[in-house]
Amino acid sequence: MGDKKVYRVLIGKPGLDGHDRGAKCIARALRDSGFEVVYTGIRRTPEEIAMAAIQEDVDVVGLSSLSGAHMELFSEVVDALKKHGASDIPVIGGGIIPEEDIEELKKRGIKKVFTPGTPMEEIIKTFRELCENK
Amino acid sequence: MSNHPKYKEWEEKVLSKVLARFPERKKEFKTTGGLDLPRVALPKEIDDEYLEKLGFPGQYPFTRGVQPTMYRSRLWTMRQYAGFATAKETNERYKYLLEQGQTGLSVAFDLPTQIGYDSDHPMSKGEVGKVGVAIDSLADMEILFDEIPLDKVSTSMTINSPASILLAMYVAVGEKQGVPREKLRGTIQNDILKEYVARGTYIFPPRPSLRIITNIFEWCTKNTPLFNTISISGYHIREAGSTAVQEVAFTLANGCTYVQTAIDAGLDVNVFGKRLSFFFNATTDIIEEVAKFRAARRMWAKIMKERFGATDPRACMLRFHTQTAGHTLTAQQIDNNVVRVALQALAAVLGGTQSLHTNSKDEALTLPTEDSVRTALRTQQIIAYESGVANSIDVLGGSYLVEQLTDKIEEEAFSLIQKIDDMGGVISAIEAGFIQRQIEDSAYEYQRQIETKDRIIVGVNEFQSKDTVKVPILKIDKEVEKRQVERVKKVREQRDNSKVEACLKRLEDAARGDENLMDPILEAVKEYATIGEICGVLREVFGEYRD
Amino acid sequence: MNIEQIIKGIKERSPRAIARAITMVENGDVLVEDLLSSLDKEAIDSTMVFGITGPPGAGKSTLTGKIVGYCRKLGKRVGVIAVDPSSPLSGGAIHGDRIRMMEHSLDMDVVIRSMATRGRLGGLCASAGAVCRILASSGCNPIIIETVGVGQSEIDIVKIADVTALVSAPGLGDDIQALKAGLMEVADVMVVNKADKPEAQMLAVELNEIAREKGTEVILTIASEGKGVDKLYHVMEKIYLENEKKGIKQQKRIEYRKKEITDWVIEMIRSDIEKKIDSIDTDLDKDPRVVASKVASELKDVLLN
Ligand code: B12
Ligand SMILES: Nc1nc2c(ncn2[C@@H]2O[C@H](COP(=O)(O)OP(=O)(O)O)[C@@H](O)[C@H]2O)c(=O)[nH]1
């Protein structure tokens, strides 16, 4: 027991977006790198994702959105976590996100944002670093 | 040419009839250098194996194509999928596309519309008009097709769970334009099964969904005989990560489910069978794709004839739309995408597609800009008018490699279909998670290959360069949602609400019983009932599917 | 959050505190014993623990979600532990069970937690037992444990439960055979889910034969539509109450308690054993079994003195 800490992360898809290929690939890649991944499926509200993250006591929340509603939805997840006293859980995101939106998302509390073509390795590394620094 | 009696028979019985109705585009077709191009090249010896496996174009088993003249009579329909913001903006884009020589329309709806929420529903927040056009009621649909004569264009609508409602709206707009239902041409996607495994815009559970689909088949046979009642789609399955074999197998297995359901409901396979259409993906792997299209045609013909007893050859034809593979397009070095799309479009044409959407080079950035859509359309026009591949039929037929791959894909796809049948059919296989798992496994494997460079993606994991050019992208104004929300509220104020309520009540009763839902939906639509209200009633009766 | 806040938070039903407490158990936090000693014994004793097991795809998560919904209608606060296997290669896991229970995510009286087996076969029972006690102390009653039941190791997990339902469904193929071979024994109730499919009747008849010998009931459910769920709940509750009256429940719990203690002990000395073995000369001439015997007898000497 307690030999090595197992990191727990959540992969969520807020809003109506159904593009789950990337999210599922990331979930699997994380699993294959030793993470425990809670995948909450498509079509969730930000509040639902935040509550799941709290109950599952995850170390990082990763959000995926490819249908253009990331501005509203990503920041609402951050806000909902804050509302429930869990602003210490870092939130990162990815998907189809125009460059100029990335700066704004970071201002709103999204730690990092990844766009298509990012190697999985880099994504996993980011998750690991955030988990370790928590 | 050939003197084989079967060939003569084909010329007389099949070809001549079609030539009379659809004369070829030119008197003679020649290569650039002036050599004659045969309509369809044949082997020196026509033997039984040839006849059984390939036959002649426009004849069972349709391996070489569904029409005897193919593109020599009519080129494929060039149909760019488009829709964004409100009906007004999208209407403008359609008119632009038609001016540029596009020959059919293809409507992309926003996600709230596809999932049956009005623009002012809480779940719609931030999503209105973002990735397609927002339609709440007939009022929006009237604007969408303003000044577009519905008797002249054919319209494809990517709509699934609420397909019945959008079709009803289309019929209603037609009536307002004075176009009778019988003359409307187009396609509704209406393919719910692939939504559960690959596309995600489901609303109701499988069984009531299949009932609605069957209602549509039945109603359309009587009311809109020129409308394709379904587009059985492998495109999304492939985009979700499947292999080519899985794409064919799962699509045709879905097709079997729809056909069986319709037969069970007492419909005539020879009648509704003719209105089924398909939708496939074209990736850059040209040869595999061409083999896939040919295999799919042959398989479907066999399925319809042998499994479902169809006797009308036209009910055995697999007619399909193709879209080039979005997932192959990259956010890096986006000009490379133009080349990829050209190769993919070529594969679709070599495979005998009936209509085609070519993706734009900014695919991996946002919805395409007007400029990038134009280049995508030009790509098709170059293939059509400059490449010469449209001047002869099934030009790769007879290639040892293509024939071998065609056989292989057929064999493997049939064995996968068998596996699904053994599980009790598609719905059982979905409920056991089998199909989803197969797709996910393939997607993950594809990704792994990219990570390990087993698969090279130019500009992404090899031959990278620093992109410094700033690409103009299409941005949907925040005001769009506000305006649309106000619009739907106003529609609800201005209509006769007691009539709407009566219509919705009638719809509810119909849904609880076994009456065809199309007429009650059409009535409700004409009174400006919204999509959210109509789906709300059906959600109440049928429940919701959750994954 | 410090340990006091967590202990207090559990009583106050704070989702964050409960979640943190569970993580402490999972990670073997140094303060975990302080935490576990503080729990509400009475609540633990009187909380019903239901096990839901069966092959993948049978509908366990859907069913669990619907039982939760039914319990909420009855005004009960519910806890769910959803167990998934860890990958033997990487040690990671994907938890997807929640997807079918998301309708309850905003309900503060539904606590759902996913747990991975983390390669500790017996060990998981230990952790899951402690998690049950945390949930019970936070006022959850009943607690439902969902676990994939295909092999012996998973059956162990179910021993935590006072009442276990074995879920099967038509269209799962070979899994049903495996089920018959092993899992039937542990079931207090048998559920044939997906009763909307005609083949379900056949399966029910088949299972009924086996069930009759054992005196267990076979219940048909359509989890996706919530049908049969109320009945299932009441049957499980009835079995619980009867077993409680007859003292069977208490007996089971005592047995489980011993097992849990054993598991913890083995878990706790495991690393010492590993260290010991690292340090000795693992004589290449001798068979590993022979070496083990020697090490074990040395350890026993130490233990028994
Ligand atoms: C595949 C695909 C589909 C498939 C989805 C299948 C599935 N089950 O996932 C299908 C065909 C069904 C589909 C449908 C639609 N699509 Co689509 N689709 C794509 C496409 C071509 C590729 C996406 C993909 O899977 N890539 C492969 C995966 C591995 O990459 P990825 O998801 O981008 O993930 C990477 C990064 O983004 C990042 N990442 C992503 N998520 C996360 C999360 C975290 C936590 C982290 C750290 C990183 C991260 O890491 C990954 C690895 O590098 C894109 C265009 C493109 N080339 O990107 C359009 C695209 C996303 N689709 C688009 C649209 C509009 C639609 C539709 C809405 C069209 C319509 N009107 O009906 C529908 C609706 C679907 C729905 N229910 O939401 C638009 C979105 C436009 C926008 N945002 O402005 C795009 C951009 C195409 C376009 N230019 O028009 N689509
Ligand atoms: N037809 C039918 N499908 C069901 C029923 N219950 C669950 N399902 C479906 O079966 C699949 C697997 O369900 P899930 O709860 O995840 O199974 P688990 O792996 O046992 O937890 C999902 O697609 C559910 O929608 C039912 O009663 N009838």
Ligand SMILES: [Mg+2]
């Ligand atoms: Mg489950």
